[in-house]
Amino acid sequence: MRTILFWAAVALVLGAVSHLSYVLIAPTYAMQRLMGGNPEEGNANRFILLDGPEQMRLLGETESEAVAGKCLFDISKGELSVMAEMPDTFWSLTLYSDKGADLYTINDRQAGIDKFKLSVKRAPSIMELLSSDQSERARALGDGWSVEVPESYGIAVFWVALDYPEQRKLFAETLSRSSCTLNPA
């Protein structure tokens, strides 16, 4: 009887571990696959215009429906400067963490302009805020378009709607003038 109870308890513990792994750990790997790379492996902080298959994989949208770009980011050692140049149409820019949480999002109506610079930096921890007045000063100097996010790694997704497929070339040209640059701290 004791042996049966022991093995039942082992099975339950293993079940709990695999349950939590499936829900908490596996999605992070799935997100990294979806992002098409790991920002920690050196391919971060540059803008890439997505081709048809990559756009389909990331967004499930064909190249006749939308134009998209991405920028894997790693802001563990500095501040990311996103220079976005969007066509005059319906667009959105969304930052996701490498765990799939949406950190920041904006579209054409919210922005009011199609060309802008967005600064993305790591939010200071409570300890950093308590121990340094320097970081407070730096934050106070921030100009308008800046965002502090709780994660160091993630992806910025640039999305532009197409009214008809022939717009793709023109909109892709405009979007490809966007850039992502890391400004070391």
Next chain:
Amino acid sequence: MRLGSLIKAAGILFLGGVIGIVTAQWSIERTATAMTAGGGPWKSWFSGTASIRNPYVNAHYLMFGRLPPALGQELLFEATRDDDGAGLDGDCDYVIQGPRLSARWWQLALADEDAKQPSDVTFTSPRLIAEPDGSMRITISRTPKAGNWMSPGDLSHFALVLKLRPGSGLNNAASVVMLPRIKREACP
């Protein structure tokens, strides 16, 4: 004796793993909310009014290879059955019909029957030819149809994924969005 214990331990390991994954999938499935505003079989894992913080909801999107919808930009609905509760069969014809969707841009996509893998069979709002009263009507059929038409191609069974981009930066709650009906027409 030692071999017997080894087999028993392997069996327990396997059983534990299966229990964990089955209960995880069951829990993820349970986090979906049935959409009742327009009737019909649509479900959503995203409320539309708060960022996704529920790990089960996050897992639903990521484990199926999709980015979770961003708050204020997107609503996602999925249907694996028609209005009468039957599975969506690639050999049958369906009519997706309802009021004009309240979004600046939307996409209706066919996916495999568990709505896991999206296919490239899609239909977007700019292509829609609206009915005279402004409503939408899209036919899904293997044989070409007049008007708005999608072919399920090789999919023997399929699911529908409806992505709405309201464009205002403010989502309505997913539960109040009027969604189209899914009616089965001809079926061999």
